[in-house]
Amino acid sequence: xxxxxxxxxxxxxxxxxxxxxxxxxAGLGLLLGTGxxxxxxxxxxxxVLAVFFASLxxxxxxxxx
Amino acid sequence: MRGxxxxxIALAAAHAVPAMVLWGLLGAVLAGRxxxxxxxxxxxxxxxxxxAAETLRFPVRPPSLNWQVPSPWVRERSSRAKIAIWGALLxxxxxxxxxxxxxxxxxxALALVGNPRAxxxxxxxxxxxxxxxxxxxxxxxxxARRGRADIAFVVDQLRWKLVDGLALLVAAxxxxxxx
Numbered sequence: 319x320x321x322x323x324x325x326x327x328x329x330x331x332x333x334x335x336x337x338x339x340x341x342x343x344a345g346l347g348l349l350l351g352t353g354x355x356x357x358x359x360x361x362x363x364x365x366v367l368a369v370f371f372a373s374l375x376x377x378x379x380x381x382x383x
Numbered sequence: 384m385r386g387x388x389x390x391x392i393a394l395a396a397a398h399a400v401p402a403m404v405l406w407g408l409l410g411a412v413l414a415g416r417x418x419x420x421x422x423x424x425x426x427x428x429x430x431x432x433x434x435a436a437e438t439l440r441f442p443v444r445p446p447s448l449n450w451q452v453p454s455p456w457v458r459e460r461s462s463r464a465k466i467a468i469w470g471a472l473l474x475x476x477x478x479x480x481x482x483x484x485x486x487x488x489x490x491x492a493l494a495l496v497g498n499p500r501a502x503x504x505x506x507x508x509x510x511x512x513x514x515x516x517x518x519x520x521x522x523x524x525x526x527a528r529r530g531r532a533d534i535a536f537v538v539d540q541l542r543w544k545l546v547d548g549l550a551l552l553v554a555a556x557x558x559x560x561x562x
Binding site: 369 | 406497519520549560
């Protein structure tokens with residue numbers, strides 16, 4: 319029998335705790351976007367989002383069996 | 384050692400170059416064409432809903448093609464030809480199974496870039512980043528698969544979905560605040 323060790327981390331949390339973490343993440347986004355009440359430049363923000371999610375989905379696909 | 388480095392570079396180039404071309408074209412086509420406010424609302428709603436679903440582990444599947452490279456296309460081909468075919472077809476991440484909702488925020492974000500020239504540039508960078516990350520993942524999978532159970536990949540995917548969901552919620556907050 320093969321022994322596999324995995325790190326679960328946040329995956330062990332229940333839905334209520336995860337909802338709290340998710341709300342904190344959205345709040346962080348609002349704070350980042352507000353950028354000390356001046357706001358971030360739109361084109362640069364869109365560019366960062368596009369490159370970030372393209373990279374993240376590329377990296378995360380390594381978890382495809 | 385040198386052979387392995389050359390193979391890694393070839394794998395990265397095979398995935399990144401077609402992805403750069405495709406995403407660059409998409410960026411040029413999408414950027415600055417539709418009302419930014421409407422796209423931002425759609426992107427914020429998409430990021431919020433799928434971010435919440437992935438974070439809370441609701442069984443919602445993101446938009447995805449289930450297409451895979453047909454085995455006759457790669458059967459009995461040299462390893463170089465296989466890398467070229469897989470890289471060209473899978474490097475962009477558009478034409479195959481995609482378990483992460485964050486992927487589809489990329490075209491929405493490209494549509495929010497101010498003008499087609501900037502959109503093409505951002506698309507090039509995004510495609511290169513995706514293709515290289517995908518190629519490095521393929522390389523790491525080939526190494527990790529030796530002695531690793533498939534269940535470990537499934538657990539990894541759950542963890543990446545959580546990361547993707549949280550990133551989407553951050554993005555939803557940013558989109559609401561900036562637009």
